[in-house]
Amino acid sequence: MSNEPAVVVDDVALKFRLYSERNDSLKAAFMRRRKARYEDFWALNGISFEVPTGSTFGLVGRNGSGKSTLLKVLSRILYPDRGSITARGTVASLLEVGSGFHPELTGRENIYLNGSILGMSKKEVTRRFDEIVDFSGVRKFIDQPVKNYSSGMYVRLGFSVAINVDPDVLIVDEVLAVGDAAFKAKCANKFQELKNQGKTIVLVTHSMGTLEEMCDQAAWIDQGKLVTIGDAATVISDYEAAIASEA
Amino acid sequence: MTYLQELFASRELLSNLVMREVKGKYRRTFFGQVWSLINPLATMLIYTIVFSLIFKARIEVGHPSGLNIYPVWLMCGLLPWLFFTRVVNHGLSSITSNASLVKKVYFPRMNLPFAVTGSTGYTWLIEMGLLSFIILLCGGMVLPWLPLILVFMVLLALFATGIAMALAIFTVHFRDTSHFMSIALQMWMYLTPIVYPLSLVKDAAVTHGQWIYNLFRLNPMEHFVNVFRYLMYDNTWPDIYDVLWCIGWAVLSFVLGFIIFRRGEKRLVVLL
Ligand SMILES: Nc1ncnc2c1ncn2[C@@H]1O[C@H](COP(=O)(O)OP(=O)(O)OP(=O)(O)O)[C@@H](O)[C@H]1O
Ligand SMILES: [Mg+2]
Numbered sequence: 001m002s003n004e005p006a007v008v009v010d011d012v013a014l015k016f017r018l019y020s021e022r023n024d025s026l027k028a029a030f031m032r033r034r035k036a037r038y039e040d041f042w043a044l045n046g047i048s049f050e051v052p053t054g055s056t057f058g059l060v061g062r063n064g065s066g067k068s069t070l071l072k073v074l075s076r077i078l079y080p081d082r083g084s085i086t087a088r089g090t091v092a093s094l095l096e097v098g099s100g101f102h103p104e105l106t107g108r109e110n111i112y113l114n115g116s117i118l119g120m121s122k123k124e125v126t127r128r129f130d131e132i133v134d135f136s137g138v139r140k141f142i143d144q145p146v147k148n149y150s151s152g153m154y155v156r157l158g159f160s161v162a163i164n165v166d167p168d169v170l171i172v173d174e175v176l177a178v179g180d181a182a183f184k185a186k187c188a189n190k191f192q193e194l195k196n197q198g199k200t201i202v203l204v205t206h207s208m209g210t211l212e213e214m215c216d217q218a219a220w221i222d223q224g225k226l227v228t229i230g231d232a233a234t235v236i237s238d239y240e241a242a243i244a245s246e247a
Numbered sequence: 248m249t250y251l252q253e254l255f256a257s258r259e260l261l262s263n264l265v266m267r268e269v270k271g272k273y274r275r276t277f278f279g280q281v282w283s284l285i286n287p288l289a290t291m292l293i294y295t296i297v298f299s300l301i302f303k304a305r306i307e308v309g310h311p312s313g314l315n316i317y318p319v320w321l322m323c324g325l326l327p328w329l330f331f332t333r334v335v336n337h338g339l340s341s342i343t344s345n346a347s348l349v350k351k352v353y354f355p356r357m358n359l360p361f362a363v364t365g366s367t368g369y370t371w372l373i374e375m376g377l378l379s380f381i382i383l384l385c386g387g388m389v390l391p392w393l394p395l396i397l398v399f400m401v402l403l404a405l406f407a408t409g410i411a412m413a414l415a416i417f418t419v420h421f422r423d424t425s426h427f428m429s430i431a432l433q434m435w436m437y438l439t440p441i442v443y444p445l446s447l448v449k450d451a452a453v454t455h456g457q458w459i460y461n462l463f464r465l466n467p468m469e470h471f472v473n474v475f476r477y478l479m480y481d482n483t484w485p486d487i488y489d490v491l492w493c494i495g496w497a498v499l500s501f502v503l504g505f506i507i508f509r510r511g512e513k514r515l516v517v518l519l
Binding site for chain 2 (some may be wrong): 109122
């Protein structure tokens with residue numbers, strides 16, 4: 001395996017416009033001729049780091065610090081206003097599972113639909129179909145429309161598709177917290193398995209336990225800026241010390 | 248990967264999205280796919296009663312087909328128009344109505360408006376097939392023209408998709424675009440010779456001035472309707488002037504729509 005980093009984040013900055021008055025209708029824009037008023041809010045403000053190939057990288061920080069925003073930039077959902085992201089190989093993200101399911105279609109049809117949204121070919125989905133269904137544990141209902149699923153089943157199926165995409169880099173945002181205890185254990189195993197296969201994983205978590213257990217390196221983000229970056233133990237102790245001093 | 252390569256690589260996603268629309272829409276409704284045919288049939292009935300029986304709109308006899316049936320003549324123009332409006336109306340909201348998906352997963356966004364065109368096109372294909380069959384029963388010789396009809400269906404699809412792509416971006420900025428467009432499309436329909444023949448406009452131009460007629464012919468949909476009537480109702484070669492306009496409008500609309508969409512899509516998620 002080469003020592004080239006799997007992901008390079010170089011001075012990434014991204015702003016949102018916080019509108020106090022937004023012209024989001026033609027009526028407002030042309031008839032009343034009001035001017036839109038907004039304030040720039042930098043959710044990410046010059047973040048740089050590298051994720052070594054085959055490692056697991058954790059992101060921590062308080063609510064609203066920009067973790068999910070950073071993952072969205074990594075997943076190409078948001079485009080940075082400044083800086084760049086380079087990823088080697090395919091990137092898949094698990095930001096919210098089951099988005100893109102069609103309630104009227106069966107579980108089986110939705111697996112194919114969601115698989116292709118996540119970038120899998122039909123052949124790949126077919127090859128992994130049994131694995132996906134077994135992992136989700138909803139085999140009995142696989143030919144039922146997903147609108148008849150319980151919310152837990154829905155999430156499990158979505159998660160099973162996403163986790164079986166088999167990318168080089170996997171991006172995960174707090175989805176480990178879904179499902180019942182048995183399913184959580186199953187997920188933890190799956191991540192360990194991916195890790196053993198040498199996949200690069202970037203994950204956001206609020207659980208220091210998960211971070212300590214799974215991550216080689218971590219970064220602490222606050223108000224869109226990097227505070228500490230290094231091995232997981234250092235970041236955890238820094239972060240926890242800061243929280244303790246605040247409380 | 249370049250943008251086009253990536254788009255091409257996601258064609259399986261496109262076919263799945265089209266399937267989602269086609270299957271999801273009529274699944275578990277009593278008549279299933281039949282519903283999609285009832286709508287144009289009802290429209291046909293209303294327009295035939297109003298414009299043929301009450302207003303006595305006179306149509307020209309198809310030459311050389313010899314057809315002289317108002318509902319058939321009407322449908323040759325109305326089906327392409329209905330396809331056009333459905334693609335524009337649903338395509339313009341394709342991003343906003345899939346906001347939760349667009350915000351959570353990356354995939355080439357153009358597949359969303361394309362999927363609307365695909366699923367609407369699927370219904371349209373069935374409608375046009377049925378109409379061709381009816382024309383055959385009525386004695387029109389539409390069979391040799393089918394390949395050319397398909398070509399113009401593709402051109403109209405390009406034209407409609409281009410407009411839908413541009414408006415999809417526009418809708419993200421201005422959410423009431425769809426209200427505005429449904430009014431605009433209604434007016435556009437009556438400015439297109441769909442329920443009445445172009446000869447009526449010609450007559451009006453004689454008394455009120457040639458500019459009326461010239462203005463009328465700037466309408467892209469007028470040329471498309473003409474071509475479909477030549478091919479399906481008259482069973483003859485379309486006017487070369489109409490053909491050139493159709494190709495020109497289709498290419499212009501699609502290219503512009505593509506460029507506008509590409510420029511706008513990066514800022515989509517921030518605004519959704
Ligand atoms: N579309 C948006 N428009 C305006 N502001 C936004 C938008 N999305 C996020 N923000 C702001 O950006 C900041 C960072 O949000 P983000 O979701 O990245 O936080 P987070 O670190 O993931 O927090 P959490 O731990 O709660 O998940 C927040 O202040 C949020 O209000
Ligand atoms: Mg978050």
